[in-house]
Amino acid sequence: MKTNAARALDALGIAYQLREYAVDPDDLAAESVAAKIGLPAEQVFKTLVLRGDRHGVCFAVVPGDAEVDEKALAKLTGDRRVEMVPLKDVQPLTGYIRGGVTALAARREYPVYIDETAELFDVISISAGARGTQILLAPADYIRAVHATPGAIAREKLR
Numbered sequence: 001m002k003t004n005a006a007r008a009l010d011a012l013g014i015a016y017q018l019r020e021y022a023v024d025p026d027d028l029a030a031e032s033v034a035a036k037i038g039l040p041a042e043q044v045f046k047t048l049v050l051r052g053d054r055h056g057v058c059f060a061v062v063p064g065d066a067e068v069d070e071k072a073l074a075k076l077t078g079d080r081r082v083e084m085v086p087l088k089d090v091q092p093l094t095g096y097i098r099g100g101v102t103a104l105a106a107r108r109e110y111p112v113y114i115d116e117t118a119e120l121f122d123v124i125s126i127s128a129g130a131r132g133t134q135i136l137l138a139p140a141d142y143i144r145a146v147h148a149t150p151g152a153i154a155r156e157k158l159r
Contacts, residue, residue, distance in 0.1 A: 005104035005129035009137070012145055016137040019125070023132040028099035030064025037125060037134055041065035044125040044134070045118060047101045049090050049110075052079030057093055059103040059146075061114040061126065066154035076113055076151040099131040103146040112146040114139075115154040 001020070009016050021036035034044040041064040048060045048068055055077050060068045074082045091097050095107035103112045104126075118124050118139040125134045126142060143150065 001130065001133055003105075003129040003133060005102045005127070005135060008105040009135070009141075009145060014137060014141045014145055016135050016141075018128060019134045019136055020132055021134070023099070025099075025131075028131070033134065034064050034125075039125055039136075042117065043121050043123070045114070047103055047127060049085040049094060049101060050082045051085050052077050052082040054079045055111070057085065057108075058082070058111040058113060059101075059106075060153055061103065061112060061118070061148065062154040063115060063117055065157065066115070067157050069153055069155040072151065072155075073113060073153045076149065076153060077111065096127075096129055097131070100127050100129055102127040102129045102135075103148070104135075105129060112148040113153055114143060114148040114150050116150045116152055117154065118142070119150060 019037045030044050030046040031041045034041040044064040045061045051057050062068050070082050123136050124139050125136050128135045
């Protein structure tokens, strides 16, 4: 299934692969998606929507086995603090639902910040903009496509 995110990559001439998986609406965790598409969780990146106190909405793209380090992200964005956008606001802001959020072809272009570990891989996986479909592509191509700023914005999940 071609998504708007895939069409955006087509328009930019960026090579990618779509990988579909069975969706469990009760388990949208990146680790579960990683297992279903056969990649380690640190190679499957999730896109989170945050709002800074100075610069507003942004996307944070972090490994599936990590969480966003809000202090590190705030420093990178130039905000004093950032916080996750309430789930009810994600779709109106991005056009995407939980489990299908991507910075590609979002309703509006917001600044994108990606954890620098993405650059360690030949290929990363991101949401294709729909639950059940991931896009596999080179990190440099993704960074170029969404004008992302790499930085150390992820930390180990607090258990």
